[in-house]
Amino acid sequence: MYLVTGGAGFIGSNIVAELHARGLGPVAVSDRLRSGEKWRNLAKHPICALVDPDHVMDWLAGEGRDTQVIFHMGACSSTTETDADFIWRNNVDFTMKLWHWCAENGRRLIYASSAATYGDGKQGFDDNQDLATLDGLRPLNPYGWSKQVVDCQAVRLAGEGKAPKQWAGLKFFNVYGPNEYHKGGQRSVVAQLFDQIRETGGAKLFQSHHPDYADGGQMRDFVWVGDCVNMMLWLADNETVSGVFNCGSGKARSFLDLAKATFAAMGEQENISFRETPENIRKHYQYFTEANMAKIQQAGYAANGVSLEEGVERYVRDYLMQEDRFR
Numbered sequence: 001m002y003l004v005t006g007g008a009g010f011i012g013s014n015i016v017a018e019l020h021a022r023g024l025g026p027v028a029v030s031d032r033l034r035s036g037e038k039w040r041n042l043a044k045h046p047i048c049a050l051v052d053p054d055h056v057m058d059w060l061a062g063e064g065r066d067t068q069v070i071f072h073m074g075a076c077s078s079t080t081e082t083d084a085d086f087i088w089r090n091n092v093d094f095t096m097k098l099w100h101w102c103a104e105n106g107r108r109l110i111y112a113s114s115a116a117t118y119g120d121g122k123q124g125f126d127d128n129q130d131l132a133t134l135d136g137l138r139p140l141n142p143y144g145w146s147k148q149v150v151d152c153q154a155v156r157l158a159g160e161g162k163a164p165k166q167w168a169g170l171k172f173f174n175v176y177g178p179n180e181y182h183k184g185g186q187r188s189v190v191a192q193l194f195d196q197i198r199e200t201g202g203a204k205l206f207q208s209h210h211p212d213y214a215d216g217g218q219m220r221d222f223v224w225v226g227d228c229v230n231m232m233l234w235l236a237d238n239e240t241v242s243g244v245f246n247c248g249s250g251k252a253r254s255f256l257d258l259a260k261a262t263f264a265a266m267g268e269q270e271n272i273s274f275r276e277t278p279e280n281i282r283k284h285y286q287y288f289t290e291a292n293m294a295k296i297q298q299a300g301y302a303a304n305g306v307s308l309e310e311g312v313e314r315y316v317r318d319y320l321m322q323e324d325r326f327r
Helices: 010-021 053-061 084-105 131-135 142-159 181-186 189-200 225-237 255-266 294-298 308-320
Strands: 002-005 027-030 049-051 069-072 108-114 166-172 174-176 203-206 222-224 243-247 272-275
Touching: 002 010, 002 053, 010 027, 010 225, 027 053, 049 053, 053 084, 069 084, 069 225, 084 108, 084 142, 108 142, 108 225, 131 142, 142 166, 142 243, 166 225, 174 189, 174 225, 174 308, 189 203, 189 255, 189 308, 203 255, 222 225, 222 308, 225 243, 243 294, 255 272, 255 308
Parallel strands: 002 027, 002 069, 027 049, 069 108, 108 166, 166 243, 174 222, 203 272
Antiparallel strands: none
16 A cells, blocks of 8 residues: 555645556555645546545544555745744654654665755755765755755665665655645746736746856756656666655756747747745745755666656646646
8 A cells, every 4th residue: 555645736746646657556645635626636546545634644544554655745834934943843743753663663664755855955966975064054944944854864864774664755856747736926937927927828937146157047847746656766766776866857947948948839939027036035045956866866766757747748748738737
């Protein structure tokens, strides 16, 4: 049995979909659906249980005791959330409860870390899990800090022989793809640009306030969600591989490239303008992120991800432009 926490969310529901596509299961989901359309992220795929996050540990002790692999995607993922106590409870305490359960029961844990742990990026984007290196990272918000705390605890406990049978923390970069619609302002730039272009005929990007980057030339590691899921399922198939790993495309691309790819996928003429970056985010604005993927590749992961243009075209054509946008 597989358990996917945050399984009705963006990345989590794509894991559920791919497990179903590969004939794997049964699959249980832990999440809160509430009153929006989040339930539609799961509607096309059979699940054996929907577990309230507050009762996951009781479920694992009973009905879910045969769970072999936990994909832990559940978290407060908002980079603008300021309630650090709330973030700690959801992102640190809950993760470590799952860690200890897996360690005590000989089960496997694959959890979501984040590229937000790298802070402003001045120290690079190498997934070195040396504890001193991890401790030296300086995230810029409580969300990134919470993910760093878990990575540090994971490495420390693994060094003490107190780890699950397999464990992997994935530092997700800028993921885009279907089933992110419930995220509002936290949706990927692709989804937001698509709405802008459809509603106004144009796309507005942030101006650059850095002499080394032209307007729209700010760069990110944009990664198709399917590539992230493939990496996680590869890890599940290779239980001898453990550690903290980057999860990105390995190739930084500009926001201008992303906008052009979105226009092309929509079959619309390019109409791109620029606006000032808001003062409240300008101080800590990142101009470059790029995942170093050498570590997971050296562990044996050899899959080639899709290009930015292919991923954006797939997202726009197969999902955003369809009446049913859900995977």
